Amino acid sequence: MGLDRRAFLGLVAGGAVGTMFTPIPWKLLDDVSIWTQNWSWIPRVPKGQVDFVATTSKLCPAGEGLKIMRVAGNPISAAGNPDHPLSRGGVSALARSEVYMLYSPARVKSPLKKSGKGFEPITWEQALIEMADKLGAAKGAVACVSGDGTGTVNEVLSAFVGKLGSAGCFMMPSEATTAAKGVKLMGGAGQAGYDFENADTVLVLGADIFETWGTSTRNRKAFGASRPVGEKPKSTYVYVGPTKNNTASVCDQWIPASAADLGVVALGIAWHLLKAGATSNAPGFDTFKAVVNGGFGPEDVKRATGIAPEVLAGLAKTLAAAKAPLVVTGSPFGQGLGAAPFIAGMALNILLGRINKPGGVYALPELATVVPGALTRAAMLDGDLPAFLKGVAEGKTPAPKALLVYDANPAYGLPEAATMAKALEKIPYKVSFASFMDETAALCDLILPNSLTLERYDDLATPYGSGFCLYSLAVPYQKPVHDTRTAGDVLLTLARKMSVELKFDNFLQVLKEKVATLAKASGGFVAKDVMPWQVAAGKPAPALAGGDLWKALSAGYAWTMVGQVQSNLGFAPEVLAKAVKAGKAPEKTAVLAPYAQLRTGTPTTGIPCQDLTTVPDTELLKETTLVRLNSATAKALGLKKGATVTLSGAGATCEAQVHLFESVMTGVVSAPLGFGHTAFDIYSKGKGANYLSLMAVVEEPGTGLSTWAAAEVKIA
């Protein structure tokens, strides 16, 4: 019986039937289906021991403490640190990006030297030799700009530049620069600190306190704590500003007012308070009273701002009746506000008796400097960068021979971009300590890449807006991803090479000295079981175990201190008389009211790649940004929804699409900031327009400060 045709068919049929009773077809089908899901390019979740370590965000201006999740020692994600007073478990979109920004395509991966129109990589040793040579030749005319409002690295930078012969040390303009100028003009001292946690009624004049103003994450937590879900709110928040922004949308009341009129609104409220008998012993009260009564009556304010008299009267009554009212003044987009509106808002706090009181405004002392020859924060904030660069551009101020830029992007983040770029062009040698290839770095002769937060030791001292003194550490948890170094270390190495004595060999030594100084300061404590706002409200401050302070700070806790400097804050009425005018509202074409959001980063970070996905189509549609107008403004300007328009101002033009949005006051064009980058990576470059370039810088009467809070633009 051979294997004939039939036998063969039988064998095959039997085999086929038999196979159906084996795992072969079923297992193969299953495995192949799994195989199709496991392409080599799909990222794998790392396996290993999961742990959490703490640090402090340096990318986010809100200065949150962070909990970093690690797997097998590799940082994976960043979340808010519940033990940190500026976070309490909360985190901003920007601080959350601390881990994945390590791998951003925009990172500068090694020292770069300008070569033709591009850059060529060089070694750190080559970079330091060249820099020592160039800075040696520029002695006596070296300037610096810092965008880090809270770091001790500013001490190293300012001391180094000071010893080389400073042509000016500047901070990038922010709410802090305005407030510092205002406090100085009021005859006060210290940094204004706002005790949101103990306030029961908060009047917000312009400041986007839950997004870009000061310690925004902490502000949100304080707001949330006073308004528990399902219970009667324990606080009242009122927002006055040109748009119903992220802050206004959760407040109890939104009162539309242009950013240019915030001072008028504040003095209009002061009129009602004075009428109700408010008085003060602070310097300048009588003149202040005369100024307010002379030009800020209800009808004056209505004529200038359109706000009905009964609205301000009601607001004044609410503030006067509150146990712990607080007035916060700031720019709706975090920069460019004049000192006068700040002074007007602070005058309300004085009238309400809220200076150095729980739930009020504290004059916070500055932490002692440790680097010999360093400028104090107040001294650095005193500089006016836009005015300086404008002077350089116009030839009125001699251009420095060299400029050091640390964590700042003036070529993008300042108003009148064209003027600022012209000024930067006039400076022959520029060096940027940038982590990312931003617009300013792209203009520089040398880029020295700064390690990111998770790769370096750094610190954060009392960010503007904090209601208490605070010091917190950033601790490196991984080796630099690229050939980057900590800028503080680079500056100290360079100083040694140039025989400039700065006392310290490396930046870690500077930080240890800073912490040792704090350990000796009286009244300071580590916020663990007791938080600073509880101490402000009367709870005894715990003792500080000095020897453990570095350890506690490295573990993510913050050193805090509740207290105030002696400050005889006055009303500065002569400034208000010159700078705040309740004139007739001018017939403007449209007033530009920019708004900023942390999800689109800062000028130095660009748009964090993952955050780009959270930008809605009503803000960025394909490659075009949208500006918001209400239907009344659109009708007056003859614009329709979706129309493509050109905005022009300050000698620049920007494209935009029209988005009709009724939460913008009439006569105002609300425009998003953070777009229109010409540098960085595919996630930032070429996305929309930079509307800050349309803002003209003007000198504020009475203060001399550069302002650009509200600018008229033409739309066609």
Add this chain to the structure above:
Amino acid sequence: MEEKRSNSAGGVGGMVLFGLIGFVGALVVGWVIFPKLLYSEKTQPIRFSHTVHAQLGIDCEQCHHLGPDGRFAGLPTTESCAECHGEETGDNSPNGKEIDKFVKDYAKTGAQVPWLVYQYQPDNVFFSHAAHKGFECSKCHPDVAKADTPPTYYQNRISGYSKDTMKMWECERCHASMGTSNACYVCHK
């Protein structure tokens, strides 16, 4: 004509016989040979003896503890192994040689031992050990407490997963029997 019938009868018998041979052959291939072909055999980089460690009174939890979020049952790091095995022993016994191999290749270099994990789940599965800690470990994992040599690791040549990786139907069956939800989001976040 007769011959033709005879051939036809023999042909049917032959067909049935060969059909049976094919059937049985397929069963042998499918149940015996196919699994051997489908899986590659791997051994652990270090022949770790659970028996020796258990005899020393070391609790399972000392090395296999839950992570803070309950997701990872924890393999000891090289550093924690090196707390006891930091120096070479010079012992020529099989166990001594294995210890010295660990010290030389991992403890001294700081590299992590690439342990083969018998039951890693795919990345798209969120599995919390904390939620399952009422069960005996051996309900799901091979009981290695008495194993002097770690079991062979079988890796599926097609899917790349371990043979012991629990399949979804197994998770679902247990959930169903326990009255626990089988909604997608319970395991797939």
